[in-house]
Amino acid sequence: MHDIRRIREAPEAFDAVLARRGLAPLSAEILSLDQRRRAAQTAFQEMQAARNALSRRIGAARGKGEDTSALQAEAASMAEAIAREEADEKRLGAELDALLATIPNWLDDAVPTGASEADNVVLRTWNEPRAFGFTPLQHFELGERLGLMDFEAASRLAGSRFVVLKGALARLERALGQFMLDVQTGEHGYTEVNPPLLVREAVLHGTGQLPKFREDQFATTDGRWLIPTAEVPLTNLVREQVLAEPDLPLRVAALTPCFRAEAGSAGRDTRGMLRQHQFMKVELVSVTTPEQSDVEHARMTAAAEIVLQRLGLAYRVVDLCSGDIGFGATRTYDLEVWLPGQGTYREISSCSNCRDFQARRMDARYRPAEGKGTRFVHTLNGSGVAVGRALIAVMETYQRPDGGIDIPEALRSYMGGLAAIAP
Structure with a gap:
């Protein structure tokens, strides 16, 4: 607000x-x-x-x-x-x-001016895309040939934009989520939270998904809504609260399913797992003082980057322009991972500083250690990272000529020591 x-x-x-x-x-x-x-x-x-x-x-x-x-x-x-x-x-x-309530957030002066994602600014890159001695396949080609990724069965169960993962691929997705959560809670000071997946309408309003993006949400018949991201319940943990300044920054993380109607994506990414109605994601949320929010933004982005670095994936950090930045953000850094099967970078994490925009909608404040009264907190959120897209990147980056997939070293302990998924 x-x-x-x-x-x-x-x-x-x-x-x-x-x-x-x-x-x-x-x-x-x-x-x-x-x-x-x-x-x-x-x-x-x-x-x-x-x-x-x-x-x-x-x-x-x-x-x-x-x-x-x-x-x-x-x-x-x-x-x-x-x-x-x-x-x-x-x-x-x-x-x-x-x-x-329908007007997007003020932009930071440093946000690049532009009309679309074509005008985003690449800040830095990490790792070189892998050079293949063969033509790399896309993830759905690999998964279907392995017999471990079934879109037809998912369609029979739920319709389009769903997938059934089996065997080693199901375990690999689970391993990725657990690995990410362990990194963020064990190394970056985030407290693990297991939040509700159904929330009240006021909670979605608090983080800005409502009323603007009503068509992209799934609602139940009793007035609750499926979360499109764990940002929603995690950020709203401080709604209608007055926090003490010494307790800030507050950092929380969650691994949850997310649900999106994808109302505006007709015809886009119809093959594979890139854009689905249900997906797993590790979400990072920080609540801090106005003076510390920009520093916290850089810290959160670095925490998300560590995941991709440990997995040995090539990625770049992009400063979103004014025409591509999200509704509630004042500044956003996207992490885009290289997908060899597509031969392009695709978003895998979005780290945003919302400053006091969400706090005003939630009435979330803190009491300064010095002085009187209360002030609105600043809120930040970021993917740490999208599990399904990380699975895609790992599959395509570590694919073998025979159609198998090598397991990155960082994940092998989560896979019971498995070093590769054999064809």
């Missing part, structure tokens, strides 16, 4: 940020609605004060034994007007909140 005071103070800057995102200016509409709400609020308060004064007059008149019927009639009429003014104020406030 946006701080209306910031928009009042810098409407041109606000519209400039929207323009960088490819959106039309909204400050005039917002400030007009805000002005009407504040006017209604002022009128309501003035009428309340007048009613209080009238009540004192009625009390004084009664004390003198005077007839108060006219004053009481005036008070009744005034009560009706106050009720109308209060209802108008609430209506305008609700309209303003609803409008602000």
Whole structure:
């Protein structure tokens, strides 16, 4: 949620940020609605004060034994007007909140300006893509030839964009998730959390998935929603809380299934596991002070990178441009892993600093060690990393000419010492 005071103070800057995102200016509409709400609020308060004064007059008149019927009639009429003014104020406030809830976050000044992913800026690369002495296959070709990846069975069970993994590939996916979680909890100070996979609507609103992205969510018949990412429950752990500054930064991690309708991806990545309705992911969430959030952002990105480095995968770090960055982010670094079967880099992790955008929606605050009052926390989230896409990258990077797959050294202990999946 946006701080209306910031928009009042810098409407041109606000519209400039929207323009960088490819959106039309909204400050005039917002400030007009805000002005009407504040006017209604002022009128309501003035009428309340007048009613209080009238009540004192009625009390004084009664004390003198005077007839108060006219004053009481005036008070009744005034009560009706106050009720109308209060209802108008609430209506305008609700309209303003609803409008602000659909507007994406302010951008950091350092975010590159651009229209699409083609304008993202590569910050650094790690490892060279493997050179093959044969034509590398894509993951679904490898998995199906091994008889361990079954899209047809998944389609019979659930429809498109699902997969059934079997045997060693099922274990390899599980091994990847456990390995990632162990790295983040054992080395980077994240506390493991096992959160609910179903949440209330207000929780999705708190992290920004609702109302903007309603069509991309799965809802149940009793008003709950399947989580699209563990960012949702993990970040909302601090909703409506006031934390103590010495307890920050708070770092939590979870390995969970995630569920997405993929409403806007018709025709994209229809083969294989790249874009599915259900997938596993290790999520990292940090809650910190405003002064530390940029440092925490770099730290979180490095924590995600370690996973790819330990797996020996080639990847690059990309600074997302203004036209590609997510709704709730003020700045985002994507990790893109090299997929030999596709011959291209694909996103495997997205690490975002949301600053106080989500905190305002959740009413999550902290009490500074010095000074009075409370301040909104800053929240960050990142994939640490997407398990299914890591499985794809491992399969394609470590494939053998005979169709088998070598197991990276970092995963062999999780695979019971297995060194390769034989054809």
